[in-house]
Amino acid sequence: MTNNQNKGVLTNKDLNRVGRRWFMSVETFNYETQLAGSAAFAMLPALRKIYKDNEEFLEALDNHFKYFNCQPWLSNLIWGATLALEDNEGLNAKDTVQDLKVSLMGPLSGIGDSIFFILIPTILGSISAYMAQEGSPIGMLAWCVYGIAIAFVRIKAVTWGYQGGLKIVNEFGKQLSVFTNAISVMGLTVVGALIPSLVKVTTPLKFTMGEVSQELQTILDTIMPALIPALFTFVAYKLLGKKVKLTWLILIVIVFSWICAAFGILA
């Protein structure tokens, strides 16, 4: 799709406005249509510009009140792509718009949630907590800079989605799988290091045999350093695989900690 084929009326300014209005994202989350309310809110000025006929405009806006749920940051690519369709095809594209939204929100959420909501916050969070424990706010400040920079990129992503329409979203997906695989290697290496450096759980238990007393932790350390943290991670990983809900797992940890603290098993 080249630009001279584009019959649309939307300018970059309009698309940036959609990006900014999409900061409403999860603010309106509800259990029936999820993020649809925010989608309609974000689209409104752009749709008004596309549809000269008032009835058409109202119909197009109402269309965006249909169910939508996707990782909010990558949703901007979808908004660009659907607006490109509507800008060129008008209400003929009404059903395509909804199909496109539904078919893209799954894969984009899969990538977006794991990278932007799990991987990056876990690594940046570990580093800023690590530094904060030593009294330094540098890690936290670096995270703030990242957050602000990404916010501008997110606004810009609407334009990328629009320029490429469907093409960019599809190609983005292919390249992204190689990229995601590479970034996951770095993630795994870092997580491997974070487990022993951040989880400082030890046991104060002692064995006393006659006059000789032996600390259990010393024995464990000779087997493997950070054995307890590694073991706990393995158990938590297995429990999550057995469909134990996250909130339950957190509660299990709290109750388990109370028992271990009461009997002096762990510290």
Next chain:
Amino acid sequence: MNVLQIILITLIATLKKIDQKGPQIFLYNTVFWGVLAGLVMGDVTTGLTIGATFQLMSLGVAAIGGTSVPDYQIGAIIAIAIAVSTGKGVEAGIAVGLPVAMLAVQLDVLGNIIHGVFIRKAQQYAKEQKWSSFNLMYILCIVVTGLTTGLPTFLAVAFGDVLVTTIINAMPVWFTSGLSLAGKILPVVGFAVLLRYMPVKQNIEYLLIGFVFSAYLNVPVLGVAIVGAALAFKLYKDENKSLVLGAAGAVGQGEQYDDE
């Protein structure tokens, strides 16, 4: 705690949730919200320490796809306010902050139910072209979102001071020390969630490399991150190369087949 501090702490807690659900610029940055609370309470060091504790508990806990999860940032904000104002230290702060963080799940669900009412109205107003009412519904959604954390925080810090001190004094040692032990173990849950999202089975070797560098060789996390980046970069180059070679190879094989 004076009135100004109560107002500012409540405001921070309100803005936290509005950012988390909207612009998401300081999303999950628990240390950042902790430092803000620390500045208000005049004790940035406690802000950093408690912020770090809750940050570690919150690792991997993300509200994905509209799920409601414990609100560790609110836990941190309240914990800092309580720890500094009662002078009873980090453990006392966590003992109050963590239960509120867990209760926040219920309020989040309630907020989402109320949003449903406003959004149905907004859709109706759009059809009727009542644009100021339409916009009002969105403002109300934001207000409700802010209240889900602003209100419990206000109650905890405004009326909790004396009450909280009494409760903390009545708490048995196993209760408070158990909660700080939980704070140490909870990062494990975060790593487990993260690993569930990653190709552990295919790439277990990298997890082991990172573990050995840190646990046996005591390389700092940033150093291991550089090793990880190097490994990732190598894999990226190799995979891109094999994509190109794979395509070329397929063509080559095809030609050979034709010759035969």
